[in-house]
Amino acid sequence: MHRSLLLPCSLLVLGLQAQTPGEAELALALAAYEQGTYDKARQHADSALALNDTLYGAWKLRGDIRQRLQDLDGALDDYGRAMKLRDDDARLFVSRGAARITMGNIKGAMKDLDRALELDPDDPDIWYNRACANYMGQDVDRAMKDAQRALKLRPEFPEALFLSGVVKGERYREEAGIAEIEEALRLRPDIPGGTMSLAMLYYETGRYTEAIDLYTRVIDSGADGEAEAYYYRGDCHYNLEDKEKACADWRISDAKGDRDAAFIVRNYCDTDEESIPKKPVRKRKNTVIQF
Template identity: 30%
Template sequence: MSAAGAAAALRQAWTALQCGRPDEARALCEQAIATAPAGVDAWRMLAMARQQLGDAAGAEAALARAAALRPDDAAIAFEFGSVRLQRGDADGAIAPLRAAMAGLPAEPRAAFRYGTAAFVLGRFDAAVDGFAAATARDPQWVEAWNNLAAAHGRLQQYPAAIVAARAALALRPDAAGAHQALAALLSNLFDRPSLEQGLAHALRALALDPALAEAHRNAAVLLRKLGEPARAEAHARQACALAPDDADTVDTLGEQLLLNQRPADAAATYAAAIARGVDRPALRRQHGIALLQDRRAAEAVVALDDALLRQPDDQRAIAHLGLALAADGRADAALDLLGLHRHVHAVALEPPPQFADAAAFHAALADDIRRHSQQRWEPAGLAARNAFLSGDLLTDRTAAITGFERRLREAIDAFLARCRALPDAQRAGDAFLRHVPGAYRLHVWATQAAQAGYIDTHIHEDSWLSGAYYVTLPDAIADEDPAHAGWIEFGRPYAHLRGWPEHAVRTVRPRVGTLLLFPSYLFHRTLPYTGPGERISISFDLAAR
């Protein structure tokens, strides 16, 4: 076949494709390629024919040849990345789709598919970039707005996620799923107006679709935070009736039963779900917690051990396994597991260089916290009592806050380096050290309290390392105080979980300019104090990225 014949074969192949004859198109493309193997268009058309025939692997191979022949062609990169993504190879798709997104600035699908590949790979920052570009290129694309909201949500960037979800809802105001998605995001907030808005959207979703189990589940979470446990349990039960084999729905009901002081019912709920095959490490952990709360410590140890074998970095499982061991009479094993006296570290931070001294730095930092744009009084569902709590401290980019962030990151990076330098055998045998992250994300917030203000007992279950830095402390916090007023206390669990020995409680006197680092699984609280002056501190969570 001559070059002219190859061109004619391609024209015939295109006609065959348009008429639904992919077998004929494939044969004609193969004839053209036999004559002109470097013909990029022939390889692209062959890929289309193979794809119509259901030969995804063959289509990918043809596009790989086209991409090799014309590596800077964004359209080919788009087709090649799309085929790989459709085959489930997000890792192989992301590079060509990134090139397609850059090279086809008016094509929303290229940006959307890049965002999709990144989301599948857990690269949520990149997913945000892709979906944001898709919405900019096609502002009417509801799915792109929904996916942008989901990517922001995975990064716990809830304000941005909520903006995207509202944009999707504006395009489809009567879509039950859009109301449900917005309710789910609002359920992550802590101020009462946002929670009430979330509940309204969950109920609107149920009015549009009464069988939407997710909306019942989110209504339960929102009502829990709003202090309506009976209504929360009712919605959780309806969610379970509609979706009995959904693990998140089972957990919502079980958690509500625990909060409603019915641990035996919660344990039975988790056990029944696991027996039905609704089996996730988190459900096994929750089953163990329910057994512990029901004072069945030995059974709780078995369940929590099993949960940790399945998910060794589960912070709640580690925390409650320590409590279960102590309640079962094995306090030494509990202390060894948790490392209460090994893993609380104090680090002095130098003031940033742009401040004359530590006093000037702390005065500026305290002022920035007092007037922070996200400062809230006693947010619903959080541990602050009679205190102000900021949202993301780093959203206000003042000189003092950015200077603190630099010093904090330096201290964290140095601590991580020391942890990684420890012998492998030492790290492997330690519940904390065996999970030292590589790349990490940081969430930072501030607390401002006067007398009687405090942070109640809690852990940080979605991170690995937590910490507290002290900006301002009242005179009532003293070295020689047997009551430890204003100090931070580690080890003591929630009041309803008994069995933790008093000698295993550790208190640390806070000091201005000192950063405390500790495992996120350690139960901790601050003790109230009486007298003038403020207690202003900054906390952080570090989670693997």
């Protein structure tokens, strides 16, 4: 899950007095960035650099803007230019690390985040980002430690709570994972993948009715993983001994390309069988953290 790691505008915008034209454009770029108008922010950042290409903040900001616009190679170029002007800003390394995580360059991201922690070990965002990098690199022990460090620094940190809950669930500490994901979603209901992850833990702990409600929410939202949500909702109905509702969901999942659902429709739904013969053993689903 990709978080904005810029400091507030009030800490970065240059003073209004005695601003050069380049600094004035940078201030406009920062304001547009914070408003989420990234194309407009990019235009002002371009103007700032055209007027003064030694403005560290303009290179750093344009890198962040490009990252928001999914121009990751361009973002890395701008971060490199910023680094030539100043290499002691933890947030610069955080931003470049975030781009590298998104690109799948976990080793490069870890190098950036380790450097950021040397510069500012008390920033919870850095610990969270490193937790994400460790999780994506399949080092769940370190991911857990980093997420817990982030939570120690910022107890109500929804993304870190979510990641911690996901790891606990994968370690078969389902109830602890459920508690943390529920709290994370209370703090931020729109965490990408959050509802599906909680539904999976409800399913795995036999809380089928609650899981059905959440799978329905995932389906109604049109989020990714719709075929899987139909499959597992069907399995919840099956475990509640409702063949009609189970097969209705499995037929939709089958139509969306789920092979296990296709097997069940063919060997159970289209027959008089009261149970699924040789039911497919579905590999436990791990959460994909959307950074």
